Amino acid sequence: GNSVTQMEGPVTLSEEAFLTINCTYTATGYPSLFWYVQYPGEGLQLLLKATKADDKGSNKGFEATYRKETTSFHLEKGSVQVSDSAVYFCALSNAGGTSYGKLTFGQGTILTVHP
Amino acid sequence: KAGVTQTPRYLIKTRGQQVTLSCSPISGHRSVSWYQQTPGQGLQFLFEYFSETQRNKGNFPGRFSGRQFSNSRSEMNVSTLELGDSALYLCASSPGGIYTDTQYFGPGTRLTVL
Numbered sequence: 001g002n003s004v005t006q007m008e009g010p011v012t013l014s015e016e017a018f019l020t021i022n023c024t025y026t027a028t029g030y031p032s033l034f035w036y037v038q039y040p041g042e043g044l045q046l047l048l049k050a051t052k053a054d055d056k057g058s059n060k061g062f063e064a065t066y067r068k069e070t071t072s073f074h075l076e077k078g079s080v081q082v083s084d085s086a087v088y089f090c091a092l093s094n095a096g097g098t099s100y101g102k103l104t105f106g107q108g109t110i111l112t113v114h115p
Numbered sequence: 116k117a118g119v120t121q122t123p124r125y126l127i128k129t130r131g132q133q134v135t136l137s138c139s140p141i142s143g144h145r146s147v148s149w150y151q152q153t154p155g156q157g158l159q160f161l162f163e164y165f166s167e168t169q170r171n172k173g174n175f176p177g178r179f180s181g182r183q184f185s186n187s188r189s190e191m192n193v194s195t196l197e198l199g200d201s202a203l204y205l206c207a208s209s210p211g212g213i214y215t216d217t218q219y220f221g222p223g224t225r226l227t228v229l
Contacts, residue, residue: 032215043119043205043220051215089158093214100170101148101163101212108157 002027002099004090006106013113019077021109023064023090026071031092033057033066033073034103038087047075047088080113087111116141119208119221127227133194136224138206140187144219146212147189149181152203152223161204164189165212193226201228 007022025031032051036044048057050066050073057064062077073090090106093099120139128134140147149161160173164183181191187208193200203225207218 034217036220041222043121043222044207046217046219049217093216095214098171099214100165101146101209101218102160102171102173103148103150103158103207103218104160105158 002031002092002094002104004092004104004106006088006090006109009108010110010112013080013111015082015113015115016079017113019075019080019084019111021075021088021090021111023073023075023106024071025073025090025092027092027094029095030068031094033064034091034093035062035064035073035075036089036091036105038089038108040086044089080111082113082115085111085113119206119219121204121206121221121224123224124222125225125227127229128196129229130196130198132196133192134196134226135190135192136204136206136226138189138191138208138221140189140206140208141219144208144210145187146209146216147183147187148207148209148212148218149189149191150205150207151175152205153201158205161191163212170212196228198228200226202226 035047048059050057053068091103148163163171183189203223207220209216
């Protein structure tokens with residue numbers, strides 16, 4: 001079946017530091033890959049997505065590249081801000097009838113950025 | 116466009132009761148998915164509805180059920196509540212529920228079972 005593994009957290013950084021959150025997946029075929037962010041007391045917001053190999057998703061300074069050879073979709077940002085403090089989820093969806101409307105999530109990574 | 120809305124935002128129930136949660140998708144979206152979020156199990160898929168039909172279901176007991184109306188609004192019901200059902204319940208909508216679609220999430224309903 002499908003699965004997503006994220007790096008262990010929590011991650012604590014100083015403002016303007018470089019961020020990497022690792023995400024690897026197991027899936028058959030060519031899944032779509034997503035990063036979502038959740039702020040305290042809120043639902044999930046899409047951060048970026050990629051739907052085929054070698055695609056790069058980007059938004060608000062965050063980037064991730066769909067690497068099929070390493071089954072990875074690592075999230076990066078060159079300079080984090082305090083406002084980036086949140087929980088980040090890597091997720092995938094796959095084709096096929098039993099996958100309709102289903103996202104498979106990683107366990108989430110808590111990011112805290114200090115001034 | 117208005118986002119996904121969920122009502123109520125907070126609920127407190129006691130064991131054995133039942134509860135109904137509501138979700139209104141983004142206008143024009145026909146697929147609604149439901150997820151349960153807990154600290155221990157993370158985000159788990161409950162079920163998905165498209166055009167009033169359940170197309171997919173996660174690994175949850177039959178106490179969890181749902182439905183979708185002709186205007187794409189969806190409800191989920193949990194009967195005979197257990198303490199372990201305390202969670203944040205999230206719904207998400209997408210245009211067609213296919214694997215390349217982005218799912219847009221509501222703010223969630225926080226259910227506490229005492």
